[in-house]
Amino acid sequence: MTGAPTGGPGPLAGVVIVDLTTMLMGPYCTMLLGQLGARVIKVEPPGGDILRDIDDRDRNHLGPIYLNINRGKESIELDLRDPADYDVFARLVATADVVTHNRPPGSEKRLRVDYESLAAINPRIIVCAMYGFAANGPYGRLRAYDDVVQAVSGIAAHQSLHGPPQYVRTTLADKITGVLAVGTITAALYERERSGVGQLVEVTMLETMVHFLLAEQQGGYLYDPPRGPAGYARTNSPHRHPMRTSDGLISLLPTTDAHWHAVFRVLGRPDLIDDPRFSSITGRTENIDELYEWMGSAIAQRPTAELLAQLQEAGVPASHVNTIEDLFRDPHLTATGYFENVVHPEAGALRQPGPSFRFSRTGQPFLGPAPALNHDGDRLRAEFGLDPDGPAPSE
Numbered sequence: 001m002t003g004a005p006t007g008g009p010g011p012l013a014g015v016v017i018v019d020l021t022t023m024l025m026g027p028y029c030t031m032l033l034g035q036l037g038a039r040v041i042k043v044e045p046p047g048g049d050i051l052r053d054i055d056d057r058d059r060n061h062l063g064p065i066y067l068n069i070n071r072g073k074e075s076i077e078l079d080l081r082d083p084a085d086y087d088v089f090a091r092l093v094a095t096a097d098v099v100t101h102n103r104p105p106g107s108e109k110r111l112r113v114d115y116e117s118l119a120a121i122n123p124r125i126i127v128c129a130m131y132g133f134a135a136n137g138p139y140g141r142l143r144a145y146d147d148v149v150q151a152v153s154g155i156a157a158h159q160s161l162h163g164p165p166q167y168v169r170t171t172l173a174d175k176i177t178g179v180l181a182v183g184t185i186t187a188a189l190y191e192r193e194r195s196g197v198g199q200l201v202e203v204t205m206l207e208t209m210v211h212f213l214l215a216e217q218q219g220g221y222l223y224d225p226p227r228g229p230a231g232y233a234r235t236n237s238p239h240r241h242p243m244r245t246s247d248g249l250i251s252l253l254p255t256t257d258a259h260w261h262a263v264f265r266v267l268g269r270p271d272l273i274d275d276p277r278f279s280s281i282t283g284r285t286e287n288i289d290e291l292y293e294w295m296g297s298a299i300a301q302r303p304t305a306e307l308l309a310q311l312q313e314a315g316v317p318a319s320h321v322n323t324i325e326d327l328f329r330d331p332h333l334t335a336t337g338y339f340e341n342v343v344h345p346e347a348g349a350l351r352q353p354g355p356s357f358r359f360s361r362t363g364q365p366f367l368g369p370a371p372a373l374n375h376d377g378d379r380l381r382a383e384f385g386l387d388p389d390g391p392a393p394s395e
Contacts, residue, residue: 008363010037015189017041018092019073020101020113022049024146024171025205026130027069029178030100033185034072035355035364041092041380042073045080048373061373062347071342071352072367076381077374080111091384093121098185100128104143105135115200125198126188128181134204144205149173153209158217161236177208233285239292242321248304252311252318260284262314266307267298344369 015038019030027042027049034040042049048061049070056063076092078085093099101113108114108129115127132144139152147167150156155172156165181203188201216235220228234240242251254260257280264272272278277287284291299307304320311318322330328351333339340354347369355364 007366008037008359010035010364011359011362012037012186012189013362015039015098016096017098017100018043018089018096020099020103021130022102023051023174024065024069025174025178026100026102026181027051027066027178028175029128029130029181029185030073031069031071031367032179032182033098034367035357036182036186037362037365038098040073041096041376042070042075042371043080043089043092044075044077044373046077048075048077052373058347060346062344062370067344067347067350067370068352070370072365073371074376074380075371075374076377080113086112088381088384088386090121091386092380093118093125095384096122096125097189098126098128100130100181100185102130105131105140119198123197124192126185126192126201127198128185128188128201128203130177130181131202131204133206135202139206146171146173146205149205149209153206154213155209158213161231162238173205173209176212177203177205180208234288237288237292239289239296243296243299245299245302245304245307249321250299250304250308250311250318251321252316254316255281257281259316262316263295263311266310266314266316267295267302269298340366342367342369346372 012033015033017030017033017038017040019026019040019042021027021030022045030038030040030042049066051066051069052061052063054063054065056066076088078089080086080089099113099118101108103111103113109117112118113127115125115129118125118127131140132149133139133142135141147156150167150173151165153173156167159168160166181201184201184203188199192198216232217230219230219232220226221230242249252263254263260278261270261273264270264278277283278291308318308320327333328339338354339351342350342352344350350369358364
């Protein structure tokens with residue numbers, strides 16, 4: 001990607017998403033759909049999305065996570081248990097393309113946001129239901145949040161093979177499942193262009209994270225019966241971590257023979273190129289702990305800037321190590337114009353992550369600030385032919 005984003009309608013321009021999701025997984029999904037050009041109407045329950053109040057230092061129901069993952073959306077506050085409010089919701093669904101929700105299995109029928117209820121309003125509607133667990137299993141009706149899913153999916157135990165289980169220090173399950181939901185929704189939209197009818201799409205956190213983990217960690221358990229232990233030796237090595245130099249830290253991941261030959265030369269051990277322990281990817285994987293331990297000791301003797309320059313010149317994947325705070329002054333992110341500056345009418349000046357994708361012809365929109373609760377309620381009622389001050393007519 002070169003240069004700053006030029007803006008544009010985005011490839012999903014004209015697609016309308018009615019978003020019932022709360023917390024992180026669903027709103028992250030719909031924010032990404034907004035970055036792809038979709039119009040996202042956020043239908044919030046009375047009092048709003050609970051995410052509004054997480055780390056809300058200004059006490060204005062606009063916490064930083066909410067501000068980041070609800071950009072560009074329109075907000076209307078509706079109590080779907082109230083017949084008049086449900087009629088408003090039905091008007092939205094009638095002209096929408098997609099409804100997203102993360103209601104627990106069973107509760108969506110009580111609120112009449114299940115696929116059958118919504119398809120009766122709009123046969124072309126695509127409903128994306130995001131669950132913690134597949135509904136047809138014994139966990140199906142259990143509540144699920146990110147830490148719970150990290151635990152049951154094996155992620156937490158795998159984070160600390162040599163000690164007590166640890167959670168990944170970001171809401172990994174929420175965000176990965178949200179990204180998968182974007183893919184399934186766009187696939188369903190593509191299929192609808194051929195069939196003319198909508199469908200139910202179900203995306204589940206546990207199954208998503210098991211799939212994610214096992215991609216490279218299934219090891220001997222790929223075979224039935226198993227032919228060895230699960231896991232991938234390189235990623236599971238206790239010596240796999242950013243390595244300390246004489247004056248800082250670097251990260252590197254030599255993979256090919258050419259990478260490793262360059263590392264051996266840069267670190268003054270060209271003789272290791274022909275060492276049978278390290279001369280092939282099979283040998284290096286089998287002896288990864290010894291290899292990483294040697295590399296860490298050698299790197300510790302070298303200054304960061306000089307070593308990085310030599311490794312990068314030799315084509316070895318290597319970089320410095322950023323903290324979260326460092327990201328906002330990283331020269332690459334600055335040069336590419338990655339961060340977007342927005343002035344929120346209540347929260348003030350904000351600096352937020354931009355899209356990590358670009359479209360050469362359609363572009364993608366610059367998302368405005370996240371909405372205050374019910375910010376667009378009156379306008380949406382008027383747009384859909386409803387009296388902002390009175391009850392909605394029944395269908």
